[in-house]
Amino acid sequence: MARPVKQRKILSPFTDISLFPSGNNKSDADSILFLAEEYEAIKLIDYEGLNQSKAAKLMKISRPTFTRIYKRARIKLAASLVEKRALKLSGENIYYSDNWHKCQNCECIYNIIDKSNSDFCPFCKSTNFINIANPE
Amino acid sequence: MKAITVKEDNINSPIQDCFGKTKFFCFIDDDSDKVEFIPNPGYDLLKLSGKKAVEFLHSKGISAVMSGNYGITVKKLLDKHNIQTIIIPSMYENLSQLLKIIKP
Numbered sequence: 001m002a003r004p005v006k007q008r009k010i011l012s013p014f015t016d017i018s019l020f021p022s023g024n025n026k027s028d029a030d031s032i033l034f035l036a037e038e039y040e041a042i043k044l045i046d047y048e049g050l051n052q053s054k055a056a057k058l059m060k061i062s063r064p065t066f067t068r069i070y071k072r073a074r075i076k077l078a079a080s081l082v083e084k085r086a087l088k089l090s091g092e093n094i095y096y097s098d099n100w101h102k103c104q105n106c107e108c109i110y111n112i113i114d115k116s117n118s119d120f121c122p123f124c125k126s127t128n129f130i131n132i133a134n135p136e
Numbered sequence: 137m138k139a140i141t142v143k144e145d146n147i148n149s150p151i152q153d154c155f156g157k158t159k160f161f162c163f164i165d166d167d168s169d170k171v172e173f174i175p176n177p178g179y180d181l182l183k184l185s186g187k188k189a190v191e192f193l194h195s196k197g198i199s200a201v202m203s204g205n206y207g208i209t210v211k212k213l214l215d216k217h218n219i220q221t222i223i224i225p226s227m228y229e230n231l232s233q234l235l236k237i238i239k240p
Contacts, residue, residue, distance in 0.1 A: 011208065013223060048208055058208065098215075106237050108202075109223040113215075122138075122200055123222060124237050 031086035038073035153204030156186025
């Protein structure tokens with residue numbers, strides 16, 4: 001039996017979206033699946049400017065594993081750029097270190113610091129929210 | 137009190153997506169509808185502008201910040217100072233749209 005897919009730690013809330021090149025008429029089946037861990041690797045190294053060992057520590061994986069993920073991410077990004085294919089971001093098999101909640105009414109995402117006022121959205125005071133860190 | 141990152145110091149200002157690089161903060165009083173625009177002291181800094189901004193907000197007694205995106209250093213500092221982090225979805229384009237939804 002193949003090894004099950006590992007859960008990867010993601011720091012900030014992740015949204016499943018697709019990035020389409022302008023004027024792309026190709027079908028959806030041609031898009032590249034871009035995993036959340038690959039997105040996080042690109043974000044930590046190229047956007048935040050961290051080095052690989054620091055980024056690996058933040059994601060709680062080993063440095064060689066991080067390098068492999070980062071390399072795969074760059075190959076996918078390059079393929080998307082050169083072949084003008086869409087990138088489909090997938091938020092499967094991830095977990096968060098912070099207790100992120102999403103309000104269903106105003107769609108804002110927030111973390112809970114004070115447990116006493118955790119039963120409503122701090123933004124619109126709606127009680128219709130979901131826990132995206134530990135969905136039941 | 138809450139702080140929203142905005143690009144201009146008026147009510148129709150667009151929302152700034154990057155926390156540290158914001159030009160102004162819009163302070164919203166929790167008890168009233170009073171809105172105040174304060175310039176970000178870390179705006180001109182090339183490095184660690186987010187850190188300066190968090191320390192400034194902490195000294196002003198802010199309990200929650202609202203922005204589109206937070207860096208790692210900023211998020212750590214916000215957690216350390218017990219400031220709540222709220223991420224504004226990209227469908228809100230300017231401050232007046234946000235103020236319609238926000239309830240004291």
